[in-house]
Amino acid sequence: GESVGLHLPTLSVQEGDNSIINCAYSNSASDYFIWYKQESGKGPQFIIDIRSNMDKRQGQRVTVLLNKTVKHLSLQIAATQPGDSAVYPCRGAGSYQLTFGKGTKLSVIP
Amino acid sequence: DGGITQSPKYLFRKEGQNVTLSCEQNLNHDAMYWYRQDPGQGLRLIYYSQIVNDFQKGDIAEGYSVSREKKESFPLTVTSAQKNPTAFYLCASSINPGRTTEAFFGQGTRLTVV
Numbered sequence: 001g002e003s004v005g006l007h008l009p010t011l012s013v014q015e016g017d018n019s020i021i022n023c024a025y026s027n028s029a030s031d032y033f034i035w036y037k038q039e040s041g042k043g044p045q046f047i048i049d050i051r052s053n054m055d056k057r058q059g060q061r062v063t064v065l066l067n068k069t070v071k072h073l074s075l076q077i078a079a080t081q082p083g084d085s086a087v088y089p090c091r092g093a094g095s096y097q098l099t100f101g102k103g104t105k106l107s108v109i110p
Numbered sequence: 111d112g113g114i115t116q117s118p119k120y121l122f123r124k125e126g127q128n129v130t131l132s133c134e135q136n137l138n139h140d141a142m143y144w145y146r147q148d149p150g151q152g153l154r155l156i157y158y159s160q161i162v163n164d165f166q167k168g169d170i171a172e173g174y175s176v177s178r179e180k181k182e183s184f185p186l187t188v189t190s191a192q193k194n195p196t197a198f199y200l201c202a203s204s205i206n207p208g209r210t211t212e213a214f215f216g217q218g219t220r221l222t223v224v
Contacts (some may be wrong), residue, residue, distance in 0.1 A: 006153060008150055008151060033155065034212070041198070041220070042217055042218065043200050043202070043215030043216050043217050043218050044153070044200070044215050046212050046213075049212070087208070089152055089153055100145075100152055100153045100154075100155075103152060105150075
């Protein structure tokens with residue numbers, strides 16, 4: 001499964017800069033990988049996903065990169081805004097357990 | 111509106127008491143999940159259910175119990191055997207457990223043991 005239950009790394013960025021958030025995974029059987037955004041005291045919300053046969057996918061202001069060789073997933077946020085401050089957990093899908101990888105806490109400095 | 115609802119939002123429990131957290135969805139999803147989140151940590155899977163009348167233990171099931179008598183409901187009971195129950199609890203659902211990409215989350219229940 002994914003690496004779960006560990007303390008989250010933190011990332012602080014200046015407003016307007018680009019952010020890169022990383023996630024390591026261990027379950028190679030996942031068909032999809034998904035990024036969520038979790039604001040304080042709320043449930044996670046879907047941001048973007050990527051199929052395991054792709055290495056890059058772009059959304060609005062976000063890009064997800066997948067490197068299956070090193071089992072690494074990243075989320076890039078362009079022109080980071082204060083509203084982007086949140087925890088960003090990731091997970092692999094295609095497994096029944098829906099376990100999460102270790103995400104990152106993003107803090108945006110105005 | 112379709113969605114997943116957790117109640118209550120805040121819950122206080124005395125030590126030694128069992129407490130049940132509610133999770134209801136009207137999305138017609140087959141799979142439902144319970145997670146626990148502690149401050150500064152990621153989500154950890156407690157229990158999951160792929161279909162009515164079936165559920166499986168997750169990574170941290172000890173001290174918890176669940177039932178899945180109806181498709182739309184997946185209540186979680188935090189028992190007195192759970193040594194450190196104070197946490198933020200999240201329920202999620204997905205169309206089916208194996209093929210879907212997206213899981214929908216409730217807004218969470220913050221449980222405090224006093």
